[in-house]
Amino acid sequence: MLSPVGLIGIAILSCVISMAVFGSLLKAAIPGLARWFTAYGLVTVALVVLELRGHERENFAAMGASALLLIGALLMLQGCRQFFGRPPVHGLELAGVGAVLVGLVYWTFVAPNLSARVTMMSLYFAYARLAIAWMAYRYRPLHRPQYSYLFVAITALAGAIFHVARGLAYFTGLSHQTVFFEPSPLNIAFLALGILTLPFLSIGMVMLAHDRLAERMERLATIDELTGALVRRAFIARVETLLAAACAGKRKLSLAILDIDHFKAVNDQHGHAVGDHTLAHFVSLLSQGIRRTDVIGRLGGEEFAILFVSAGKAEAARLVDQLRTTVTASPAPAGSSAIACSFSAGVDEFGDGDTLTAVLARADAALYAAKAMGRNCVVVAPSPEGLSVECMEAD
Numbered sequence: 001m002l003s004p005v006g007l008i009g010i011a012i013l014s015c016v017i018s019m020a021v022f023g024s025l026l027k028a029a030i031p032g033l034a035r036w037f038t039a040y041g042l043v044t045v046a047l048v049v050l051e052l053r054g055h056e057r058e059n060f061a062a063m064g065a066s067a068l069l070l071i072g073a074l075l076m077l078q079g080c081r082q083f084f085g086r087p088p089v090h091g092l093e094l095a096g097v098g099a100v101l102v103g104l105v106y107w108t109f110v111a112p113n114l115s116a117r118v119t120m121m122s123l124y125f126a127y128a129r130l131a132i133a134w135m136a137y138r139y140r141p142l143h144r145p146q147y148s149y150l151f152v153a154i155t156a157l158a159g160a161i162f163h164v165a166r167g168l169a170y171f172t173g174l175s176h177q178t179v180f181f182e183p184s185p186l187n188i189a190f191l192a193l194g195i196l197t198l199p200f201l202s203i204g205m206v207m208l209a210h211d212r213l214a215e216r217m218e219r220l221a222t223i224d225e226l227t228g229a230l231v232r233r234a235f236i237a238r239v240e241t242l243l244a245a246a247c248a249g250k251r252k253l254s255l256a257i258l259d260i261d262h263f264k265a266v267n268d269q270h271g272h273a274v275g276d277h278t279l280a281h282f283v284s285l286l287s288q289g290i291r292r293t294d295v296i297g298r299l300g301g302e303e304f305a306i307l308f309v310s311a312g313k314a315e316a317a318r319l320v321d322q323l324r325t326t327v328t329a330s331p332a333p334a335g336s337s338a339i340a341c342s343f344s345a346g347v348d349e350f351g352d353g354d355t356l357t358a359v360l361a362r363a364d365a366a367l368y369a370a371k372a373m374g375r376n377c378v379v380v381a382p383s384p385e386g387l388s389v390e391c392m393e394a395d
């Protein structure tokens with residue numbers, strides 16, 4: 001048989017489990033998670049206070065528990081804002097919480113009215129849940145699997161609808177209490193549903209946290225930390241995908257390998273840290289110079305590759321030469337000095353039935369030729385007519 005005491009006991013257990021799961025993720029420093037952990041801690045304490053309340057001090061227990069639930073709901077909302085990179089604290093919202101607290105004191109001690117208190121609290125919870133639902137929907141990252149974000153949006157929305165219904169039921173007198181958690185069927189139903197919203201929401205928040213962790217791991221596995229270019233393996237995987245799409249759509253695809261000239265000298269003269277900074281600067285120049293559809297990967301050390309989509313080798317060589325001009329004209333700032341560098345590049349195009357390995361080998365041979373020809377130039381890979389030097393400048 002469902003009773004308020006039994007239901008609150010179940011809610012306490014579910015909140016403790018939620019706290020344990022949030023606690024296990026605290027070290028990952030996911031934005032908002034510490035607030036969610038604290039929120040569920042406060043809700044747990046509030047429920048324990050309600051469970052243990054005695055008749056003589058019922059008002060104080062109810063008042064204290066309500067205040068904790070109020071702050072808990074606020075922390076859940078603030079945690080979500082933090083998770084989505086929004087400023088967590090809103091002055092107007094804090095003022096609203098203050099007003100609700102004043103209302104609680106008034107309807108508990110000055111003019112006791114349990115229905116008014118429940119209505120006010122329900123509407124406040126509805127607001128907090130609605131704000132979470134809207135945020136999870138509005139700020140969900142579209143490049144991520146949508147499941148966890150929509151789960152949070154839907155469960156928070158369902159919670160908001162439930163709280164509005166509960167508030168209206170008390171406001172209109174449809175549901176009525178003379179003592180806290182009167183065991184009438186309607187009150188029990190409201191209590192059971194209200195309690196259900198808590199684990200649903202915490203499961204959703206844990207899903208969000210896991211998605212953030214997965215995103216971090218994927219980023220670590222695919223993006224080169226120093227330069228922001230794709231790591232070799234991820235670049236190759238991306239090229240294979242685009243190659244399959246280009247074959248199907250009969251679109252041209254070209255590949256360039258770029259190698260910074262005399263980079264060892266930069267390290268030797270200015271130190272490894274400046275070398276790192278120069279590499280990052282170099283890739284940022286490339287990223288700004290390529291088209292939105294092109295892809296940059298770091299093949300290793302100071303060697304990079306760019307895949308040009310819908311471009312033949314002449315067009316790709318022209319684009320690489322533009323990059324070469326930009327790079328030579330934009331030294332990397334390093335303290336009081338500026339590190340000038342240039343690169344050499346080899347370019348080739350995917351032919352019918354070509355593999356990435358074959359094109360990489362031909363572009364690499366062209367790069368070798370560019371180095372041999374004095375560096376700071378772009379060479380198009382061997383064709384039946386021989387090498388084609390697109391541009392060359394003195395070293």
Ligand SMILES: Nc1nc2c(ncn2[C@@H]2O[C@H](COP(=O)(O)OP(=O)(O)OP(=O)(O)O)[C@@H](O)[C@H]2O)c(=O)[nH]1
Pocket residue numbers: 226259260261262263264265267271272273274275276279300301302371375
């Ligand atoms: N700072 C820094 N240096 C790196 C990194 N990866 C590779 N290097 C350095 O890049 C240099 C590459 O040197 P080399 O292969 O001799 O080529 P180079 O001096 O650029 O000469 P050419 O390619 O022949 O023009 C080495 O000194 C590597 O230590 C990195 O992540 N950071």
